[in-house]
Amino acid sequence: MAGSLKPVGAFAITPHKVSVCILLQIYAPPAQASVPFPFSSVSQHNRLGLFLLALTKSCDDILEPQLDELINQLKEIGGLLNHWLSEHLTRKLSALSSPDDLFNLFSSLRSILGGPETSILEDDQIILDPNSHLGMFLRRCLLAFNLLSFEGVCHLLTNIGTYCKEAVSSCPPYDLPDEDDSNNDLEELLEYEDMDLESFVFRKVAEEAEARKRARESATFHTHTPRSLLGLVEDIQVSADSKYKNCDGIGQGSEFLGPSHDTFRGDDHNSGLFLRTNWQVQGYLREQADLIEKHGSSFPLNAFESILKQLQKLAPELHRVHYLRYLNNLYHDDYPAALENLHCYFDYSAGAEGIDAPSSSSSFISYGNYEIALLCLGMMHCYLGHPKQSLEVLTEAVRASQQHNNDTCLAYTLTSICNLLSEIGISNATGIIASSYSPVTSIGTSLSIQQQLLVLLRRSLKRAESLKLTRLVASNRLAMAKFDLTHVKRPLLSFGPKASTKLRTCPIDVCKELRLSSYLLSEFGSDGASLTIDGAFSTAWLKNLQKPMASSVLSQENRSENGSDAFQFGSQPSSIPGYVLQLAGASYLLRATAWELFGSAPVARLNALVYATCFADGSSSADLALAYVKLIQHLAVYKGYKEAFSAMKLAEEKFLSVSKSRMQLLKLQLLHERALHRGHLKLAQQVCDEIGVLASSVTGVDLELKTEASLRHARTLLAAKQFSQAAAVAHSLFCMCYKFNLQVENATVLLFLAEIHKKSGNAVLGLPYVLASLSFCQSFNLDLLEASATLTLAELWLSLGSNHAKRAKALIHRALPMILGHGGLELRARAFIAEAKCYLSDPNFSVLEDSEVVLDSLRQASEELEVLEYHELAAEAFYLMALIFDRLGQLEERESAASSFKDHVIALENPKDDEGLLLDSYST
């Protein structure tokens, strides 16, 4: 009822708890010798004790186990005794036929508890310490029973009756409902019941994944033959199947399966199902929420949805279910459903169970914490790519949290505004910003968006630090690092004495922020928000019982070892909370990106590798996919396409259907790149269009994708020698980048414009572009790009005539160390060729004297280009080689070089390798 909250964490007595109590009675019978009757050894006795401990603690599932499951577990534990134990248990349970039996049972239970003065204990008597875990459990059960009204006792009795009955008839006793009317939820569920449940659920998951996979394939790439598609699908099924069989605990499949199995089992038979305590269900939900966030769209939508629906039916007052439904829908991009559930959740909970730091209770009572609802809504809009709504909502959240003095929420909101601003391009500051930021920053509208973002970032960092929100501090530092990476800091004041500032980014700042953010690792203990669920160990241990290795349990020596095994099997027994891992991992990922920009390929690769190996468990699948993408890109640039594609295939299997477009984008990128190199322009154009389609049509959203797509479009046009169109596309791209302040991309675009002019033969026109690009590179510390620009500059000079060869050579030599150390295959080959050309066009250079200088670099270039299958450049290299050999009079070599040249030219002119071939090499 409105306004009145039910007591949280209430402990209701259920048949399962009664069975545990009966087992406790066996474990500690009143007044017995040290090893009580049925047990033959101390170890056996202890074994039962451990089992009971685990039973009382375990909480992985939302529903309590049925009697037959309990008996199965008992079998694993009891060894020789198992028969006696389960017999005893069922006998005791079925002997409970009147309320009085229950009263007697509980009063006899009382006697196994020790009195308060436990000091006077006889040595050989087993008495439960009332303050031990088992003792507490028993006391809670006794209390709960004593609080029951007579009606409650009657209900317990009937419940025990159904509990026993279901164990006796272990096969599902329900018949299919008779006739027609098949479009019915309930009936559908009932039908499922008759199948092999686990395989059914699994199949459902696989089907979902498959369907998504298929949709993706067909939607994005029309060139697939059905045969290869089928092969792919089979592949996936097999791999997933085997994973399921291994049941390795951590595999997503089995984790999802556990609860759903139970759910399907008794949809119609509510009477036989008992929820665990409120606290345990909450823990379960929290765990699932983490899983959803981690796995994103690969989380099985429908299976989990049906669990949630059932949970909602069983516990209508448990509002967190709505939140889970919201998350589930959100990550499957179901906007209306997500919106509906979000509103529903916050209407009911009033933000009472919100973010980690609970706000002061006084303000909650009168207002509720609806600002958290706004925060969530804003983040939802941001995730779904509605920047305008998101900004509007977050501004409202700022206002609401200021009004209700909810500093924590304010800090979080500021951070999410920062995220929004840094992720989404907003061109004009007036309009939205003007109205909304005045309360936040009160710095007027004279500043550009970037400057406002900086101010916001600083403020939110300070705020988070003062509130001691460690997590937030860490993520703010990461955001700061990201900002420093791509933005030049300008003085905020436009008047007054100007300090002499260098207009450059500062890599040291980036490193500093990154390092500071990792301090979190040492500090998380003081955060006060340890989110691990206590019972996780016990559940893992209990699940373990059914594994075959548990049969060797009886021998005493094995026990400790087995215990440690259980620890390894547990879903996440590490003591570091997941979010710490995530943040620390994110810093590595950001490091990789930073080094990519700064131009150190090995370090970037190293960081990506560290991320992929050390943080794979804790990270979300989208982030992990990003790390893989980085590694594969590295492979493509440094090792050629063959290796990249084979790695790609592995990665795709790992991330089947994951994270909207990352993997897919990578695939398209690689295909495009290769098509360009091979001169297959039609395919290149097609792939390029596919990339363009991936981006959202809203302005300001998916900027990265959009720049990527139009840059590739321009490159395709250039390869087709349509210079003016290419220049037009590049120009509009430059305008967009300028509008949204994407300076790093600007450097690339300028360089590309220079490239266009170079290819079109207007070297003079190219010069200003390349110089501009160079200055961009310098101010953003883009060393590798700078080397590449220097190379282009040299090429431009070279094409202006042989009298500039010397200058060109000097430029190339300046760039060579960087290029050789960090450059990819293409860049290096280009450098080699350019160098050779410099030598050749230098009038002071004679081939006859110093042929090896030129030949050596050309040889290297041709080797690398053949790996890349870059026909155009390779032909050039071989042509030059043939010329030199001709001059040297080495006819044999000349002929071989000439024939290679011919091969490449033919390959370039008629790209015989149609799609089929492309795909073949892709799938091998």
Add this chain to the structure above:
Amino acid sequence: MGSKESCRTELRTAIRQLNDRCLYSASKWAAEQLVGIEQDPAKFTPSHTRFQRGSSSIRRRFRTNELPSTPTAGVSYITTPVPEEDDLVDSDCYLLAKSYFDCREYRRAAHALRDQTGKKSVFLRCYALYLAGEKRKEEEMIELEGPLGKSDAVNHELVSLERELSTYRKNGTIDPFGLYLYGVILKEKGREDLARTVLVESVNSYPWNWNAWSELQSLCTTIDILNNLNLKNHWMKDFFLASAHQGLRMYSESLSKYEYLQGTFPFSNYIQAQIAKAQYSLREFEQVEVIFEELLRNDPHRVEDMDMYSNVLYAKESFSSLSYLAHRVFLTDKYRPESCCIIGNYYSLKGQHEKSVVYFRRALKLNKNYLSAWTLMGHEYVEMKNIPAAIDAYRRAVDIDPCDYRAWYGLGQAYEMMCMPFYALYYFRKSVYLQPNDSRLWIAMAQCYETEQLHMLEEAIKCYRRAANCNDREAIALHQLAKLHNELGRTEEAAFYYKRDLERMEAEEREGPNMVEALLFLATYCKAQKRFEEAEVYCTRLLDYTGPEKETAKSLLRGMRAAQSLPSMDVEHFPP
């Protein structure tokens, strides 16, 4: 429509049969309709009829559009033969069981009929079992309410009853009453399609069981479902359609249907109450009040639908009538949800919101799914500034019936009060979607857009325009439209709306600051447009008002005269 006489005989038989099967509420309904037919003049004293005539004349006075009470052309009713009872003489066991049933000892009744095979006995046994299960379920619901609100109490008889009835249906040994019970059970088990088919079978073979019709109505959640029902054309179908249309918020259709039915059942209290309900939804409070006054005169101990009457009295702020009504229902039956609701309304009107919440809570204890009590309680919490509780109450109303636009509107208002206008928009959008012809909702949404935090004036204008198009009684929309257009510098549109607003105020003879504002704007606007004559008219009208505007008007007039005289002066200065 069948003749009144045939209706009368059909109903008389039906009442007896329904009573035999202990379907009391259906028989009550049928009896109400029976006396709703114009009485046999032969059997009643003239004084009685005179009273009836007199009362109906009061009602006629208020009837705006007198519909011809002839049936629509082409409708031909089929006559369903009243089924004969299979056993004319009831067995002793049946008599015993029925007495047990009447004493509400359902299980005993079922037990007494355990070996009987007659259709009537079988039905009564099943029905008794069903009711016993329901009773136990209600008790369990209270006993079981756990910390997580789990109330998984089910009627334990459903499974066996469903099985038994489905075999009867397969064998063809089921009568319409059995079908009705089967439909109810199927509905409760969530198999709605089958339930609909079964209930349609039931009403087609025995149309006088109003219970079956109302179960069927609760399963018709969209107009498409309703139109696809395969119903025979009995006169009871008209009752059903009228009620179903009302449920689907198609008030005018329902109203015309009821008015047509009144031709045959002119004295039916039920029809009158339903008409009142439809009028209430159309916000014709005056008529609703008249109808209810008459209803109470004829049937002073009526509690049904009286909560709606109390809402009308609340809206009209008639303290004494409301308190009188509350007192009356309190004496009649204080433990009816309606009574509690009326008392709650009374306290709310008196401004004692805490007490009113107590009574709404009691109403909800009596009926957890009492929609209007949840909404009204939400209003009370809003008054008490306990927004979280209000939101909770509204949300529960919405969860019971997602089409309740009042609760959505309440949610929106609550969030707007918390200064979360953007968040509130979601709820206003929902309510407007459900009730697109209600100007109040559009205005609320427009005001939300207009708040200084959002300041989305274009959207606000769109909403106000919708509001102005759907009969905005308080005439807020026109004024706001004019103001907003003026604010955005679109003087032409502003003038258009000010003019319309002015015309409207003239038509309704309203005065006030809005009038002054409109006149002032129009005067300045016309002057700027060099339409001096018009401007002069507005200015002279302004002179009737006191205050600074009068002075402004004077100076405007002076300025215009000067401007007008200027060219004439030119003429004077430079004679030809």
